[in-house]
Amino acid sequence: MKERTYMARLVRDGMRAGYLLAACFLVGVLFNYFRGEGIPLVATGDYQVFVPCPETESEAGKVSLDEVGPDDSISFPKDATLVDARSEEGYAGGHIPGAVNLPYDELDGVDAEAVTELAARVRVGRVIVYCDGWEEEEDPAARYDHPPSEYLADELKSAGIERVTSLTGGLGEYVKRGGALEVGGE
Amino acid sequence: MPRIPEYQYHSAWRQPGAAFRGPTMLDKATKYVLPPLDLLARFYLGGIFIYAAWGKILDPYSFALSIATYQMLPTHVINLMAMVLPWLELVTGILLVVGTLTRPAVLLVNGMMVVFIYAIWSAVSRGLDLGSCGCFASEEAAAEISMGTVWRDVWWLLIGIFILLVRERSRWGLTRLWEWNQERKWRAKAAEDG
Secondary structure: OOOOOHHHHHHHHHHHHHHHHHHHHHHHHHHHHHOOOOOOOOOOOOOOOOOOOOOOOOOOEEEOHHHHOOOOOOOOOOOEEEEEOOOHHHHHHOEOOOOEEOOOEOOOEOOHHHHHHHHHHOOOOEEEEEOOOOOHHHOOOOOOOOOHHHHHHHHHHHOOOOOEEEEOOHHHHHHHOOOOOEOOOO | OOOOOOOOOOHHHOOOOOOOOOOOHHHHHHHHHHHHHHHHHHHHHHHHHHHHHHHHHHOHHHHHHHHHHOOOOOHHHHHHHHHHHHHHHHHHHHHHHHOOOHHHHHHHHHHHHHHHHHHHHHHHHOOOOOOEOOOOOOOOOOOEOOHHHHHHHHHHHHHHHHHHHOOHHHOOOHHHHHHHHHHHHHHHHHHHHO
């Protein structure tokens, strides 16, 4: 019998592997179709992936708009750096004038380099972090216990920024009190 | 000099055309050491794959959730993968154990191992806290995901590569059994014909 070369055998076995794959594909899909408690071929919604939130070492405090300025004319302290914890899109759509954007993702945390950079910049001043702001009872199905600004404030505190607080009520409260917004990127 | 049947010794180690002076140490090793080693490796890897597949076939939703946790695939592909992958594991595992279509099966196994290694390595390097890798359905086998999991899969991949490299004629299994039977029949017929 003619001896096949190594490559010829590999190609032949590769093709057989392809047939096997196709057969398993068919069996898997058919088995799932005919079994009682099969799953849909295409997921109808996103999977709820539970991943522990990033842990921080320190806990930052909170500050309300009453504390930072009078009701009718909201003015933040001159030495305060405002940090917008929302996404880049949210920030571009409207933010408190002078705020810097530091998007906080509940799963990935925050860009470590950006935090270090901010920490170097605001060594002496204070930092006020805000997000959209929501009441806990508003959304009982919310996956997170606290608004993102609180998590970001904790992260910044852990990164070495001493005077960091999160703004209670966030941007929602700020707008409700007639605060001006700045539109556009940084 | 009697003709040495091709299946008996592994001429791959000899120069073509060289005179045959009896089996060399390498011939003996390939004849007596490789087949049991290969059998052991196949049972080990095949057993792992069958064990891993079983729980996933019984509970496809949990497996789909495990795949989703890696955050690597688009949502519409996850369910299809959760349906097909366990069957692929089961079929390749059985083929490895029985020793037929071994090379196609081990090609698929190695392909899967490469994908698993990349997925786990990627999850570990992204710092995803998955709890377990989702490789096995049962709780006790679900080890905490870490670089150790990656190295474990690399070890299994190495075993797969070893199985791939072993020649078919050195493999104890259904295919070889069938060939032995054919050879036996052929010899009986040749003896009958004189």
